[in-house]
Structure formats: C-alpha cells, structure tokens
Amino acid sequence: MTLRGLGRGISIGKRCFSSFTEVEKPPMDGKPINLFSAINQALHIALETDPRAYVFGEDVGFGGVFRCTTGLADRFGRNRVFNTPLCEQGIAGFAIGLAAMGNRAIAEIQFADYIYPAFDQIVNEAAKFRYRSGNQFNCGGLTIRSPYGAVGHGGHYHSQSPEAFFCHVPGLKVVIPRSPRQAKGLLLACIRDSNPVVFFEPKWLYRLAVEEVPEHDYMLPLSQAEVIRQGSDITLVGWGAQLSVLEHACDEVAKDGISCELIDLRTLIPWDKETVEASVRKTGRLLVSHEAPVTGGFGAEISASIAERCFLRLEAPVARICGLDTPFPLVYEPFYMPTKNKVLDAIKATVNY
Amino acid sequence: MSAFSAVKILPSPPITARSTPKPSFPFVFSSPSSPTAGGIHRPAAAPLSSSPRPLRAVSSHVLSNEQRVASHSHQDEAEVTREEALDLYEDMVLGRSFEDMCAQMYYRGKMFGFVHLYNGQEAVSTGFIRLLQPGDSVVSTYRDHVHALSKGVPARAVMAELFGRTTGCCRGQGGSMHMFSAPHNLIGGFAFIGEGIPVATGVAFSSRYRHEVLEEASPSGGLDVTVAFFGDGTCNNGQFFECLNMAQLWKLPIVFVVENNLWAIGMSHLRATSDPVIWKKGPAFGMPGVHVDGMDVLKVRAVAKEAIERARRGEGPTLVECETYRFRGHSLADPDELRNPDEKAHYAARDPILALKKHIIEHDLANESDLKGIEKKIDDVIEDAVEFADASPLPPRSQLLENVFADPKGFGIGPDGKYRCEDPKFTEGTAQV
Numbered sequence: 001m002t003l004r005g006l007g008r009g010i011s012i013g014k015r016c017f018s019s020f021t022e023v024e025k026p027p028m029d030g031k032p033i034n035l036f037s038a039i040n041q042a043l044h045i046a047l048e049t050d051p052r053a054y055v056f057g058e059d060v061g062f063g064g065v066f067r068c069t070t071g072l073a074d075r076f077g078r079n080r081v082f083n084t085p086l087c088e089q090g091i092a093g094f095a096i097g098l099a100a101m102g103n104r105a106i107a108e109i110q111f112a113d114y115i116y117p118a119f120d121q122i123v124n125e126a127a128k129f130r131y132r133s134g135n136q137f138n139c140g141g142l143t144i145r146s147p148y149g150a151v152g153h154g155g156h157y158h159s160q161s162p163e164a165f166f167c168h169v170p171g172l173k174v175v176i177p178r179s180p181r182q183a184k185g186l187l188l189a190c191i192r193d194s195n196p197v198v199f200f201e202p203k204w205l206y207r208l209a210v211e212e213v214p215e216h217d218y219m220l221p222l223s224q225a226e227v228i229r230q231g232s233d234i235t236l237v238g239w240g241a242q243l244s245v246l247e248h249a250c251d252e253v254a255k256d257g258i259s260c261e262l263i264d265l266r267t268l269i270p271w272d273k274e275t276v277e278a279s280v281r282k283t284g285r286l287l288v289s290h291e292a293p294v295t296g297g298f299g300a301e302i303s304a305s306i307a308e309r310c311f312l313r314l315e316a317p318v319a320r321i322c323g324l325d326t327p328f329p330l331v332y333e334p335f336y337m338p339t340k341n342k343v344l345d346a347i348k349a350t351v352n353y
Numbered sequence: 354m355s356a357f358s359a360v361k362i363l364p365s366p367p368i369t370a371r372s373t374p375k376p377s378f379p380f381v382f383s384s385p386s387s388p389t390a391g392g393i394h395r396p397a398a399a400p401l402s403s404s405p406r407p408l409r410a411v412s413s414h415v416l417s418n419e420q421r422v423a424s425h426s427h428q429d430e431a432e433v434t435r436e437e438a439l440d441l442y443e444d445m446v447l448g449r450s451f452e453d454m455c456a457q458m459y460y461r462g463k464m465f466g467f468v469h470l471y472n473g474q475e476a477v478s479t480g481f482i483r484l485l486q487p488g489d490s491v492v493s494t495y496r497d498h499v500h501a502l503s504k505g506v507p508a509r510a511v512m513a514e515l516f517g518r519t520t521g522c523c524r525g526q527g528g529s530m531h532m533f534s535a536p537h538n539l540i541g542g543f544a545f546i547g548e549g550i551p552v553a554t555g556v557a558f559s560s561r562y563r564h565e566v567l568e569e570a571s572p573s574g575g576l577d578v579t580v581a582f583f584g585d586g587t588c589n590n591g592q593f594f595e596c597l598n599m600a601q602l603w604k605l606p607i608v609f610v611v612e613n614n615l616w617a618i619g620m621s622h623l624r625a626t627s628d629p630v631i632w633k634k635g636p637a638f639g640m641p642g643v644h645v646d647g648m649d650v651l652k653v654r655a656v657a658k659e660a661i662e663r664a665r666r667g668e669g670p671t672l673v674e675c676e677t678y679r680f681r682g683h684s685l686a687d688p689d690e691l692r693n694p695d696e697k698a699h700y701a702a703r704d705p706i707l708a709l710k711k712h713i714i715e716h717d718l719a720n721e722s723d724l725k726g727i728e729k730k731i732d733d734v735i736e737d738a739v740e741f742a743d744a745s746p747l748p749p750r751s752q753l754l755e756n757v758f759a760d761p762k763g764f765g766i767g768p769d770g771k772y773r774c775e776d777p778k779f780t781e782g783t784a785q786v
Binding site: 058059061062065083084085086087089090113114117153154155156157158324325326327329330331332335336 | 465466467517525526527528530531544545546547586587589590591617618619620624625626691747748750752753754757
C-alpha cells in the first residue's frame with residue numbers, strides 16, 4: 001500500500017494512538033527514529049520526487065545545527081541544497097521569488113526566534129502573492145521550516161513560540177507536528193501543498209521523541225485535527241511538544257476518574273473546527289494549552305470560536321493553560337511553562353465548575 | 354555600485370593571503386580635499402569636526418585607481434608604556450582565564466544554556482575597550498563575556514550572571530548572551546546577530562545630541578564614543594548596511610568593529626560573501642574602512658586609537674575589520690568539526706597573549722616574574738568569582754514577573770499588594786497574570 005501524488009494523505013486521524021513512545025497497532029511498519037531523522041527523511045524524499053525542490057538556510061550544508069538536513073547536500077548537490085548568508089529577510093524573500101517561479105522552496109530559519117526579520121516578507125509578500133496578482137503568480141511552493149519552542153535551557157532567543165503571529169495572516173498555513181511519524185507526513189504534505197506554509201518543529205523533541213516511522217513516501221492531511229485519545233469529560237487541545245504534557249496530565253486524572261479526550265490540532269490555520277466542535281459537543285468542556293504566552297495566543301482563537309459554536313453546550317468556561325505573559329525567561333523556565341501540574345489544576349477546576 | 358562612488362571595486366585579495374600575517378591596510382579615506390574624489394557630494398561638515406587631518410596610520414594616498422598596500426609603520430608597536438602593556442596583558446589574561454573557567458563550569462553543570470567563548474579574540478576586545486573612557490559605550494554580541502570584563506564589569510558579576518544568580522549583572526535574567534551594565538555603559542549582549550548595531554547607532558546619536566544640542570560636556574573632552582562589535586556573518590545582514598548609512602549620514606561617534614573570525618557557526622565567510630573583504634564596505638558608504646591584524650593587540654590598539662579619536666572629534670564613524678580567530682567552537686555545544694586543523698594551528702601560533710608576552714619581554718617592559726604575578730592574580734580573581742557565584746542565591750520566583758513593564762503594579766504585583774506568582778491560585782492557571 002503506497003501513497004503517491006498530491007492530496008491523497010492517509011487518514012489515520014480517527015484511530016486511537018496513545019503516546020508516541022509506544023504505538024499499539026501501527027498501520028505501517030517502520031524503524032524507530034527520532035524527530036530530526038524523520039524530518040531528514042521527508043526532505044530526502046521531497047528532493048528526490050521533485051527535481052525543482054531546493055533546501056536552503058543557514059548552515060544547512062553540513063547538516064544544520066539540529067542535523068535535519070544531513071546528507072542532502074552530498075546527495076543532491078550544492079545547487080539544490082545550499083547555505084545562505086545570515087539574512088533572514090533575504091532568505092524569506094528569496095524563497096518567495098523561487099516559489100513564484102514554480103519551484104518548491106524549502107527555507108530553513110535556524111530558530112523561530114530569528115524569524116522576525118523575515119516576518120515582513122512572509123506576511124506582506126508570501127501570504128498575499130496569489131491574492132494580489134489575481135492568481136497569475138503564487139508562492140505555493142514555499143515552505144518555511146523552523147525549530148520552535150522551549151528546549152530547557154534556551155533562554156529568551158532560543159525558545160520562543162511565534163505561531164500566533166502567523167495565525168493572524170490570511171493566506172498562510174501554519175503546521176506543527178507532535179512526533180516523528182507525524183512530522184514526516186505533515187512536512188511532505190506541506191511541501192507539496194499549493195499554499196505557502198510555515199512549519200514549526202518542536203526542538204525539544206528533535207532527539208527525545210522516538211517513534212516508528214515508515215520509510216516510504218507518505219503524507220498526512222492538512223487542516224485535519226487528530227483525536228489521539230477518546231474521552232467523555234473534557235476535551236484537551238494542543239500541538240507540538242505540549243501534547244506530551246497533556247498526555248501525562250490525562251493519565252494522571254484518569255486515576256481520579258476523569259476521562260479526557262485529547263486532540264492534536266496539527267494545522268493551526270486553517271484549523272479543523274469541526275473536529276474540535278464535535279468533541280466539545282460530546283464532553284461539554286474545553287482546555288487549550290500552548291507554550292506561547294496566553295494573551296493573544298492561538299488558544300484565544302480556539303476559545304472564541306468554540307464559545308461561539310458551542311455556547312449552550314459548554315458546562316464551564318474554556319480554560320487556557322499557556323505560557324506567562326512575560327518574555328521567555330532564562331531561569332525559572334519551568335515556572336513560566338504550562339506544566340503538567342498547571343494543566344491538572346485546570347482540568348479539575350473545569351470539571352468541577 | 355553608486356555612480357558617485359570613486360572607489361573602484363578591486364578583485365578580492367587571494368585567499369592564500371590569510372596564511373601569512375600581512376601588514377594592515379591603510380585607511381581608505383574619501384577626503385573632500387582629495388583631487389581624485391571627484392563626483393562625491395559631501396555633506397557640510399558637522400560643527401565639531403576640524404578640517405580632516407592626515408591620520409597616522411595612513412600612507413597618504415586616497416582613493417585612486419591603484420590602491421597600494423602600505424606597509425604598517427612598526428614604530429606604533431613599540432609606543433606603549435610599561436603600565437599600558439601590563440594593563441593590556443592583564444586584561445587579555447583575564448579574558449582567557451575567565452573563558453576557560455566558563456568551559457569548566459559548563460561541563461560541571463554549573464551554568465547552562467548557550468555559551469559562546471571568546472578564546473583567541475582577546476586582542477580585539479582589549480585593544481579597543483581599554484582605550485575607552487567610562488562615558489563611552491560598548492555594544493556586543495552573544496560572545497560578550499570578555500567585552501564585559503574589558504569594560505570593567507567585575508568578574509564576579511559576570512560569573513554570577515552566567516550561573517543565573519541574583520548577584521549577576523542582570524540579576525540572572527539574561528545569562529551568557531545578555532550582559533548589560535548601566536554603570537559601565539555596556540549596552541548588551543545580543544543573541545540575535547546584527548540586532549546590536551542599530552542600537553549602538555542610536556546610542557551614538559544620543560551622545561552627539563547630548564553634546565551638541567543639550568550642550569552637556571563630557572569628561573572625555575569630546576563626544577562619548579560607542580563601539581559596536583559584531584562578526585563576519587553579520588556583515589551580510591541588512592541591519593549592518595542600514596546602520597553604516599545612518600551613522601555616516603549623521604556623522605555619529607561610533608566605531609563599527611568587525612571581529613572577522615572567518616566562520617559563522619559552520620559557514621565559512623569566504624563562501625557566504627560575494628566580496629569577503631569587509632573593510633571596503635566602509636568607503637562605499639563614505640566612511641573610512643580599515644583592516645587590522647586582530648591577533649596583535651598593539652596593532653589593534655593603534656587603529657582603535659585613531660578610530661576612537663576621530664569619533665570623539667566628531668568626524669564620524671569608522672569601519673574596522675579585525676582579522677581574528679576563535680580557538681574554540683562557536684559555542685560549547687559545537688563539536689567544531691568543520692574547520693581545517695591547519696587553519697586552527699596557524700592561528701594558534703598567533704595567540705595574542707603569547708605575542709604580547711614576547712613583545713613585553715623583548716622590549717624590556719617587564720620581566721617574566723611580573724607577568725607570572727599577573728597570571729597568579731588573575732587566577733585568584735577567577736576563583737573568587739566562581740566562589741562568589743556559587744554562594745550567591747538564585748533569584749526569587751517573583752523576579753519572573755518583574756520588569757515586563759515599567760510599572761510593577763501593572764503586572765507583577767496583584768491587587769492585594771503581593772506578587773502575583775505568590776498567589777496560591779497561580780498554578781491553577783486561573784489566576785490572571
């Protein structure tokens with residue numbers, strides 16, 4: 001069973017998976033690899049299957065600071081896999097130009113904290129290219145990948161989660177995987193999607209997350225959330241590395257008899273409102289959790305949308321367990337983060353509302 | 354290239370030129386009095402600048418079609434007194450020992466995060482910063498421990514900051530990459546490359562404004578100078594060029610110092626830059642550009658003196674490219690596999706501390722035991738710094754919420770007058786922050 005071609009991803013969305021370190025019934029076999037290896041495989045396949053795909057960014061030539069691009073330069077040549085100078089704005093604009101000419105530009109921004117100089121190009125050019133040229137040109141071939149999120153010791157500028165800024169831009173897609181298997185399928189789908197995509201990779205999981213990942217080419221659907229765990233008392237929504245925190249919280253409250261439904265949003269915009277709504281209609285309670293600061297984070301959008309759609313069904317206010325409204329701190333990072341205990345407190349408070 | 358520029362773009366010097374120490378290039382200066390400067394429209398001289406003086410390190414040619422490399426005047430090197438030489442030596446040894454201790458502490462788990470060490474580049478920091486007056490400012494990058502030390506921030510404060518303690522220079526908030534010190538006019542530590550350069554430009558503007566508009570005299574007798582340090586990779590970033598333009602346009606008292614160590618993590622400067630000769634980018638914007646051997650503290654000091662005094666007199670910015678090298682990897686997490694061992698060996702042979710030591714001994718400025726005495730003193734300073742940092746307390750939890758805004762009550766302190774993080778509801782996620 002092989003899957004080729006655009007647009008036909010496997011729908012493993014509705015199956016039940018437990019945590020990514022133990023897969024109960026894998027539909028596909030694969031070797032256990034970690035996140036950066038899965039990303040690496042996806043990039044190898046992307047470049048193999050499309051002769052006009054390019055990977056570039058700072059230090060990608062030797063494999064990148066997180067080893068995601070290992071072996072690409074040797075295999076596909078320096079014409080297709082190359083280092084850029086240190087200019088994020090230039091990298092993004094250059095990628096948009098490449099994409100506008102029909103190429104698949106896979107740009108790497110070394111840390112999501114450094115994406116802000118590129119923000120102008122991404123928001124003002126990439127997102128609006130098709131719209132303002134009346135569909136004469138588009139930069140659908142553009143994929144920007146960037147490691148994001150806390151890593152334990154990153155401090156102010158190696159730990160940020162800027163996804164909310166991009167979610168506010170019509171014309172862009174924002175995708176965040178939670179595990180190696182998801183990452184490979186989602187990244188291939190993003191690269192082949194005909195819209196510009198910003199793909200954030202949770203850097204904490206690069207080495208820590210290990211999962212069995214099939215070696216062949218496969219894609220996962222965008223804009224489809226995945227229900228990882230069925231439950232009946234409360235719906236938990238998250239993405240990226242935060243899901244493992246949510247999972248541990250689920251396991252703990254299960255001992256108290258609270259049954260949680262856990263949803264991985266996967267694509268932040270355009271997000272799968274139907275799946276989340278269906279779940280909240282079942283449970284009546286919602287908790288959203290992300291690492292980015294709570295005010296103006298993407299949890300606010302989910303909360304507002306669900307409140308609109310499920311107002312009468314909700315038994316308790318939508319809870320948001322997120323980072324604090326401070327710059328990402330150096331010391332006391334655990335205190336800033338939406339930890340398992342904070343999630344537990346909120347689950348109990350919401351269920352007992 | 355602008356049609357007004359009188360600089361001819363020369364072919365880049367051969368790459369092999371790096372393998373032998375070469376004399377410094379002279380200042381490349383487009384002087385209004387030069388007959389060959391034709392076509393450049395020069396803005397009116399700022400009130401403070403005197404008529405352009407010949408600079409000591411220049412061989413008197415200005416822009417012309419043939420740019421000749423003049424040999425560096427050797428008499429500069431001997432013109433340093435015993436006190437100055439020992440001060441330079443002590444500062445460089447302090448920088449080196451401190452960084453070595455950082456590495457030890459890191460591998461023992463006492464400090465964490467991303468730490469970038471300065472070993473090998475001490476001549477640049479010492480050569481420039483020891484010439485500065487207290488009112489002058491320094492803006493640095495993430496490789497800023499030694500800049501902080503040279504500027505006068507006590508080793509204790511820097512070490513404590515690295516350990517994340519309250520007694521650190523930023524109270525433990527910033528860590529390795531964000532050293533700030535108001536009393537010493539150290540305006541940061543920037544993790545993000547290039548971000549410090551516009552900040553430095555603003556600081557320089559403020560200095561000029563204070564002097565000329567507000568007419569506040571500075572103890573230095575001229576303008577307070579700002580020195581911005583950054584690397585070769587940064588010279589490909591837009592912010593760098595924007596600031597060269599602004600600084601020259603407004604004749605700001607700033608010196609742009611490029612610490613060209615040839616590598617930006619794993620990217621070789623020569624492979625990332627269309628014209629790797631960075632000092633030439635200065636004249637493109639109308640300011641002097643100069644190249645100096647950054648492994649020789651006396652040469653750096655001579656060039657720095659010129660550049661700083663120019664700025665102080667109000668003659669505007671200078672771009673100084675220092676050819677230097679970092680002996681360790683980019684950061685303590687960098688395995689440093691990409692650089693050629695021959696290249697490393699070449700620069701290790703040009704260790705600035707050993708070079709200065711040799712110079713001091715040869716010119717009879719001090720003897721071995723004086724230098725040993727200095728090294729011992731520095732060892733004690735470093736040990737004391739580590740003990741101090743170890744014994745210092747970690748910040749209180751309330752510090753997490755402080756200083757987000759100016760008004761602590763607006764954020765960090767709740768309506769009951771206590772810090773919000775001390776609210777028992779805090780972990781519930783339902784406490785408003």
